[in-house]
Amino acid sequence: MNEALAKLYQEVILTHHRKPHHFGPLPDATQQVRLVNPLCGDEVTIAVRIDQDTIAACHFDGYGCALCRASASLLTLSVRGQSLEAVRALGHTLLTFLQADPASQTPEGIGDLIALCGVREHPSRRRCATLPWEALLTIVDDATE
Amino acid sequence: MNEALAKLYQEVILTHHRKPHHFGPLPDATQQVRLVNPLCGDEVTIAVRIDQDTIAACHFDGYGCALCRASASLLTLSVRGQSLEAVRALGHTLLTFLQADPASQTPEGIGDLIALCGVREHPSRRRCATLPWEALLTIVDDATE
Amino acid sequence: MIAAPLDFYARRADFPALSHHAAHSGDRRPLIYLDHAATSQKPQVVLDRLMSAYIERCANVHRGVYAQSEAATRDFEGVRRQIAALIDAPDSQSVVFTKGTTESMNLLAYSLGQCVVQPGDEVLVTQLEHHSNFLPWQELARSRGAKLVVAQVDEHGRLSPHAIAQKLSTKTKLLACTHASNVTGELIDVRSICQLAKQHGTITIIDGAQATAHLPVSVRELGCDFYCFSAHKMLGPFGVGILWGRAALLRTLPAWQTGGGMVLSVRETESDHQSIPHRFEAGTPAVAEVIALGAAVEYLQGIGLSVIAAQEEILRTETRARLRQVPGLRLIGPEGPGVPVISFVLDGVHPHDVATALAAEGIAVRAGLHCAEPLFAAMGVRGSVRVSLSFVNTIEEIETLCSALVRIGALFR
Amino acid sequence: MIAAPLDFYARRADFPALSHHAAHSGDRRPLIYLDHAATSQKPQVVLDRLMSAYIERCANVHRGVYAQSEAATRDFEGVRRQIAALIDAPDSQSVVFTKGTTESMNLLAYSLGQCVVQPGDEVLVTQLEHHSNFLPWQELARSRGAKLVVAQVDEHGRLSPHAIAQKLSTKTKLLACTHASNVTGELIDVRSICQLAKQHGTITIIDGAQATAHLPVSVRELGCDFYCFSAHKMLGPFGVGILWGRAALLRTLPAWQTGGGMVLSVRETESDHQSIPHRFEAGTPAVAEVIALGAAVEYLQGIGLSVIAAQEEILRTETRARLRQVPGLRLIGPEGPGVPVISFVLDGVHPHDVATALAAEGIAVRAGLHCAEPLFAAMGVRGSVRVSLSFVNTIEEIETLCSALVRIGALFR
Numbered sequence A, B: 001m002n003e004a005l006a007k008l009y010q011e012v013i014l015t016h017h018r019k020p021h022h023f024g025p026l027p028d029a030t031q032q033v034r035l036v037n038p039l040c041g042d043e044v045t046i047a048v049r050i051d052q053d054t055i056a057a058c059h060f061d062g063y064g065c066a067l068c069r070a071s072a073s074l075l076t077l078s079v080r081g082q083s084l085e086a087v088r089a090l091g092h093t094l095l096t097f098l099q100a101d102p103a104s105q106t107p108e109g110i111g112d113l114i115a116l117c118g119v120r121e122h123p124s125r126r127r128c129a130t131l132p133w134e135a136l137l138t139i140v141d142d143a144t145e
Numbered sequence C, D: 001m002i003a004a005p006l007d008f009y010a011r012r013a014d015f016p017a018l019s020h021h022a023a024h025s026g027d028r029r030p031l032i033y034l035d036h037a038a039t040s041q042k043p044q045v046v047l048d049r050l051m052s053a054y055i056e057r058c059a060n061v062h063r064g065v066y067a068q069s070e071a072a073t074r075d076f077e078g079v080r081r082q083i084a085a086l087i088d089a090p091d092s093q094s095v096v097f098t099k100g101t102t103e104s105m106n107l108l109a110y111s112l113g114q115c116v117v118q119p120g121d122e123v124l125v126t127q128l129e130h131h132s133n134f135l136p137w138q139e140l141a142r143s144r145g146a147k148l149v150v151a152q153v154d155e156h157g158r159l160s161p162h163a164i165a166q167k168l169s170t171k172t173k174l175l176a177c178t179h180a181s182n183v184t185g186e187l188i189d190v191r192s193i194c195q196l197a198k199q200h201g202t203i204t205i206i207d208g209a210q211a212t213a214h215l216p217v218s219v220r221e222l223g224c225d226f227y228c229f230s231a232h233k234m235l236g237p238f239g240v241g242i243l244w245g246r247a248a249l250l251r252t253l254p255a256w257q258t259g260g261g262m263v264l265s266v267r268e269t270e271s272d273h274q275s276i277p278h279r280f281e282a283g284t285p286a287v288a289e290v291i292a293l294g295a296a297v298e299y300l301q302g303i304g305l306s307v308i309a310a311q312e313e314i315l316r317t318e319t320r321a322r323l324r325q326v327p328g329l330r331l332i333g334p335e336g337p338g339v340p341v342i343s344f345v346l347d348g349v350h351p352h353d354v355a356t357a358l359a360a361e362g363i364a365v366r367a368g369l370h371c372a373e374p375l376f377a378a379m380g381v382r383g384s385v386r387v388s389l390s391f392v393n394t395i396e397e398i399e400t401l402c403s404a405l406v407r408i409g410a411l412f413r
């Protein structure tokens, strides 16, 4: 595996891809959003239970590539128990980071999500990683309007 | 004037262009056809008086370039008094000749019309010379049907 | 191992892209290009012709009287005749230059569609179609109040003449069908289908985008009314498509796009249009690109399309056999005659991850739905990896592909 | 004699066609190209970019994940941003790539026309238009049962904002007008015209085909809703056109051509379309040609469009002055600001004979009605000889032209 590929498919990504967290429907969801990636037809559904401006639970479902699954799995871990405000900030920080130049600095506070950084060198795959976050931000934006 | 141009605009052509024969309406015409060259918007009307399968008189009218005017002028001279059959044969011989390869042999019996041969080397101008003959052949074909 | 004839190896040198490309910066391996169905690489002779057209005869066609414009016009019209000969068309005035297969189909959907499809009529397409030969008809049916009927493929994605026969009736005004699938490579029995269609008075439109680079095509033998394809998929430049139609029918169709070059005379309230083919060629065409297409046709004919077909059949068969040996790999699509386009899925690995991982090794393949959603829906497959070959590919390249696939499978699972 | 600045002479070496061409076989004089309005010659940097696109990034855009396809996509989308910057558009998503100005106008006539023009409405065009910006509107009016209103030029062919104002009313849904005439070179006061149109709620469509190679263009300052032009007339390749539209308006328009690349999802009975600009870009675009257009834009901006405009104004003025001295020559068209396009008639000599005689001396000009029949009808002229310049032309070339014209006049009269 060459360098660019190793950076894209880091072990963290492959682990989440093989065994994603919180995969499957969330029975008592209060909100959910489904997004489709027109490039590949992939789809991801992000479902959350919001309780007093906090994300009490978050699941994802759908069909996607390793990048999309890993991104969604990481998402469910990093937003659980967080306030909507914090999640919104995190989401925007991450999207900006992933869409930036590969040479740009890593923002603070994104934790494990740094593992997604390889998509910056693969513009055709960027959307795979951002799709779950776009879905989540749609929910958060709606909920805080 | 270089060689190709001298061949296109032979003195015969320029003379007929400057002083065309039978230019203007033919008052007692029995048939007339107007054709337009879409390339340049030029138009030529060929008018004939047919009398017992013979072209008793032939005029041309319209707006055209030197090649078109000379061709029409030469046409009026070469068809006057001829039988429809002879004119039809002459017309087809000439059109075939003008559309042929510049190296091809000159057919017999075209007389002064040989002066039009330069258009074979100028495909974009060929239609200028053939337009009057196309008009005439339309008349002749109709008349002998 | 079946070795390709030596002269096919030698042909690789004709394609500058095959030696020039590195995959990612720093990678010095030559490109392994397995995406010919998306667009083919261009031989040097095509690029040379393109350059000489841009330098020696860079002029607009059909109107100039100076040498460059006359030469451009002569060459441009010469390619029209070459195309007619390539597809065995009875005359060249029924060869219309468009921007691509997509534009050819849109032209027909508007011009032919408006003429022959009335409310309540049926327009027949198939589940095998590329979106470019599906959406224009869907849109036509919608706008005319007609019914879009979709002939079905079987669970392998196979389209049989029988499936078409089932849907044909005297209500079927048009049938649009592909000559070869851009997903499975399946070669369709267009001849039988056109015979069936004729029995119902149905006009046939064939999408040849995936055929013309791979096999001899005779529109006379196929018996179709229209045949459309793209230059860029047959070693030619971008920006040029062809629409061939039976002259007697084409002549009856009204113009679609209007503008310079397609009129006889313009008055304020109405205009007279040119005859075919110019009536359908409004605006400045891709002059140099059309001229360069002539070099692509000469190149293909220089090898011989039957020779190409035979070599590509060897490659296709061998590739399918070797792919089958990759653990967890499943080929998609029917057995049977085809062009060298092969789809598969790799168990537990998403097609886009396969394609990205291959790209990192300098192997260009395509992943996804390949602009053929109805087919994937019918087969119940979420997407595929597509390997599309040409006679310039080698068994060595396929070996490299297969061993990469083995490693990729292990990595992701 | 006014000498052109030295660096403009040096620029000639950038254009291989200008040194390469001989007129007719055997003639060793370099080409004097005075037909830039038909299509411009291409600088070597454009041809180089074209070649490198065909060799290093020959791939379809927007779908491949391998290096060549990603690079092609990046460059292709980069040119979209360059174009937006060139015409001072607020964003690049409202830049649509088409086949040419003609296709851009047809797209608008169908997509915009069907949306906003109802039976009884009026569509306003002018007598100054090229057929490509006249016929699509004539056809739209016919098909929608609307009225085509034609703003008139004066006897010199001049189009004043006043003539437009006279025809504008609240019934006028669309106004299509050229930025610069391809016959007389007249530069239209588009800004005033768009202000007038706005007062009546009329949507404005400007034909920039003859403007973008010659002067700085700002769609923001012009205040138009749509602006269309062709790559091949601005040093770029054939087969590429641009349609720019105000994003807020463009977003509301339905697709015109359908096919691969413009859909989000396809089902058997209906489909969802992409957002702008992709919704309007069905099928494989002219990938390499669009990429090469980027080099043309860089080249033009490298000199600077104001610098070009100033130099061409010197050439235009000088050429008009010298032509006036040719016995029996009459300039056609109004005085006033313009692009370097000049029409004339030579007493007693048909324009096509003039052009053919000039061609024999290696001078390329155009003769006829220049796809602008309504204008010639309005001026009562049967056709003209057209000399269209670019900054690469020289006063020496104009001198050669004028002395040839003197001889030609004498020959034919």
Ligand SMILES: Cc1ncc(COP(=O)(O)O)c(C=O)c1O
Pocket: C260, C283, C284, C285, D037, D038, D099, D100, D101, D102, D103, D130, D132, D133, D178, D180, D181, D182, D207, D209, D210, D230
């Ligand atoms: C003013 C004007 N509009 C439109 C066009 C049409 O452009 P194209 O032929 O590139 O589509 C032209 C050129 O022919 C033109 O000069």
Ligand SMILES: Cc1ncc(COP(=O)(O)O)c(C=O)c1O
Pocket: C037, C038, C099, C100, C101, C102, C103, C130, C132, C133, C178, C180, C181, C182, C207, C209, C210, C230, D260, D283, D284, D285
């Ligand atoms: C079968 C088929 N039809 C139509 C098309 C559309 O061709 P283009 O994109 O050149 O218009 C393609 C290729 O994309 C294809 O494979």
